[in-house]
Amino acid sequence: MAEIFVLAEHRQGRIRDITFEMLTKGKKLTEQINADLTVVLLGKEAKEHARTLSEYAKKVLLIEDTKLENFNSEAYQRVLSNLINEHKPLLLMIGHTSFGVDLAPSLAASLKLPLATDCIDLEFDDETFLVTRQMYGGKVNVRARVRKAESYVVTIRQAAFEAQKPAMNGEIIEKPSSLAEEITKKRFIGYVLPPPGGVDITAADMLIGIGRGIKDENNIPTVEELAKSLGGVLACSRPIVDKGWLPSDRQVGSSGKTVKPKLYIAFGISGAFQHVLGMKNSDLIIAINKDPNAPIFSFSDYGVVEDMFKILSPLQSKICELKGQKT
Amino acid sequence: MAERGLNIIVCVKHVPETAEAEIKIDSTGKAIEKAGLVFDINECDDYALEEAVRVKEKFGGSVIAVTVGPEDADSTLRKCLARGADKAIRLTDATFGGSDGYAIAKILHNAIKGLPFDLVLTGALAGDDGCTMVGPILAELLRIPHATMVKKIELGEGVAKVNRELEGGLEEAVEVELPAVLTVQTGINEPRYVSILGIRKAMKKEIKVLGLADIGLSENDVGEAGSWIKIESMFVPPVEKQAEFIKGTPEEIAAKIVEIIKSRGLI
Numbered sequence A: 001m002a003e004i005f006v007l008a009e010h011r012q013g014r015i016r017d018i019t020f021e022m023l024t025k026g027k028k029l030t031e032q033i034n035a036d037l038t039v040v041l042l043g044k045e046a047k048e049h050a051r052t053l054s055e056y057a058k059k060v061l062l063i064e065d066t067k068l069e070n071f072n073s074e075a076y077q078r079v080l081s082n083l084i085n086e087h088k089p090l091l092l093m094i095g096h097t098s099f100g101v102d103l104a105p106s107l108a109a110s111l112k113l114p115l116a117t118d119c120i121d122l123e124f125d126d127e128t129f130l131v132t133r134q135m136y137g138g139k140v141n142v143r144a145r146v147r148k149a150e151s152y153v154v155t156i157r158q159a160a161f162e163a164q165k166p167a168m169n170g171e172i173i174e175k176p177s178s179l180a181e182e183i184t185k186k187r188f189i190g191y192v193l194p195p196p197g198g199v200d201i202t203a204a205d206m207l208i209g210i211g212r213g214i215k216d217e218n219n220i221p222t223v224e225e226l227a228k229s230l231g232g233v234l235a236c237s238r239p240i241v242d243k244g245w246l247p248s249d250r251q252v253g254s255s256g257k258t259v260k261p262k263l264y265i266a267f268g269i270s271g272a273f274q275h276v277l278g279m280k281n282s283d284l285i286i287a288i289n290k291d292p293n294a295p296i297f298s299f300s301d302y303g304v305v306e307d308m309f310k311i312l313s314p315l316q317s318k319i320c321e322l323k324g325q326k327t
Numbered sequence B: 001m002a003e004r005g006l007n008i009i010v011c012v013k014h015v016p017e018t019a020e021a022e023i024k025i026d027s028t029g030k031a032i033e034k035a036g037l038v039f040d041i042n043e044c045d046d047y048a049l050e051e052a053v054r055v056k057e058k059f060g061g062s063v064i065a066v067t068v069g070p071e072d073a074d075s076t077l078r079k080c081l082a083r084g085a086d087k088a089i090r091l092t093d094a095t096f097g098g099s100d101g102y103a104i105a106k107i108l109h110n111a112i113k114g115l116p117f118d119l120v121l122t123g124a125l126a127g128d129d130g131c132t133m134v135g136p137i138l139a140e141l142l143r144i145p146h147a148t149m150v151k152k153i154e155l156g157e158g159v160a161k162v163n164r165e166l167e168g169g170l171e172e173a174v175e176v177e178l179p180a181v182l183t184v185q186t187g188i189n190e191p192r193y194v195s196i197l198g199i200r201k202a203m204k205k206e207i208k209v210l211g212l213a214d215i216g217l218s219e220n221d222v223g224e225a226g227s228w229i230k231i232e233s234m235f236v237p238p239v240e241k242q243a244e245f246i247k248g249t250p251e252e253i254a255a256k257i258v259e260i261i262k263s264r265g266l267i
């Protein structure tokens, strides 16, 4: 029977959410095409993880090796190449995460298997295999056909599928590690923690987020003023941190913080999925963007299609008016 | 290394700015209408080029900027030359159209494999199709190691110690043997502005143009034939939730926003 492999991702003792998201989608696919779902788990002492994952798949292939303690694409690639050559799974699913993007492309290229990255949907038809992915910062979707092959490799976007618990009772199969020689070309040294920040945006009830629409560093104080009047905290999208206009502890998104305030106002933020990942669960989202087609509007409760600089000052005075009345 | 300097190749892509532009799907239904869009160097490639120039300034050596793209991509290469690249190569051929990340990586591989290099820098991803694959595939084809999503580079004797960006603000430090391919993430440095003098000097530098035959590939290696994936259709993403739009004069909009916030008991 055809087999679908999901590569488990874990870091610092925790299985990462993407693993369960992929397993949920993987299970649906196996039901559609009548295949078996196998989760591949590589690690140092990973039996605990194997037990957890056994509830999500028919089989858990567990390979333990001290060289697999921390993620290293060189080591992973070697072990996975052997596994794929041996089992010839129809599909290998890897997370489109920092871990997955370091591994999947070179693995696929070395095995001469086609790869589709950052997929948000997958589908088999009579001919081959189709994926849905986004282009142009999420402004368009494409459906793409993958070249016919014995096995396909995909990376899956985070949060594209909602994880569900299927309560299976998979068999855990331990396999010996095929890593004989030392890993020589790439060496993991250690984790580097972000510098301790002065502000904890995850604790704020109200966040005012600014994006590239702010245009100039000198425009930031106006928004900061607004945040203060409202009793909220200033946050931002990644380009603002990249430019050095705000410290990294203010960044919302996949490579920044995940926030869930009572109110999130987005000024001049397009709504790239990496940003949305960090704020979509806020209770109330209001977006101000001059582009009516900005993806942020699909994630907001209220939208304003307007130049943010026309809104800032009346908003500031309305808030002051109201607060003034109260005191 | 310090004595002879480092030879660096930077792969740059000429991409349309789409965050603020109106995007229309063209009549083929498989691509967007490019007319009217403003093209520039891909965002992370800008950081990659800056990083390369900084390494050259510190250790000596050379920087070559390479692109696969149409003649228009010369403006991106000129920008690289003005910023401090020594040479530029443009790979252009009618057969290259429809290439995915894999085909692009093969083209780049054949173009650079004969050149001397210690380091190949690419961006982490291209802002248009966002494959996030060209760098590490190129490394695999060159049979050299790679590290993706790099936020810091420290060069030592025969090795690069780099910080890779992980999720949630975490990074990992890894060491890779040189030569290597590193894919650079935004924010690694602050790309410099180009001086008028730099631009003028860059106009005199030559851009070498190579086609399919010049790099020893065949038609089956590139374009749709040489790609892993082929676009069948392009469409506007389905909207799961649509915001309720607030309309009116700025004053009216501001009043409505305050009313909404107040109704939630937040003010």
Ligand SMILES: Cc1cc2nc3c(=O)[nH]c(=O)nc-3n(C[C@H](O)[C@H](O)[C@H](O)COP(=O)(O)OP(=O)(O)OC[C@H]3O[C@@H](n4cnc5c(N)ncnc54)[C@H](O)[C@@H]3O)c2cc1C
Pocket: A137, A210, A211, A212, A213, A214, A236, A237, A238, A239, A240, A251, A252, A253, A254, A255, A256, A257, A267, A268, A269, A270, A271, A272, A273, A274, A275, A278, A288, A289, A290, A291, A294, A306, A307, A308, A309, B019, B020, B124, B125
């Ligand atoms: C691995 C990876 C991790 C990432 N992590 C994150 C992350 O954690 N957080 C994050 O935010 N991004 C992250 N990004 C970047 C992300 O992909 C986007 O590039 C980024 O979110 C875009 O920021 P932006 O919306 O501010 O800018 P843009 O996309 O450039 O959008 C600017 C918006 O401002 C609007 N605008 C311009 N002028 C005005 C005006 N006067 N009034 C109103 N609106 C205006 C425009 O219409 C546009 O929609 C990551 C990317 C990668 C590859």
Ligand SMILES: Nc1ncnc2c1ncn2[C@@H]1O[C@H](COP(=O)(O)O)[C@@H](O)[C@H]1O
Pocket: B011, B012, B013, B014, B042, B044, B045, B066, B067, B068, B069, B101, B104, B121, B122, B123, B124, B125, B126, B127, B129, B130, B131, B132, B133, B134, B135
């Ligand atoms: N057509 C191209 N020409 C030169 N470099 C490219 C091209 N396409 C992609 N790259 C490089 O590969 C990186 C990643 O692109 P991608 O894998 O398409 O997301 C880019 O940031 C560039 O550095």
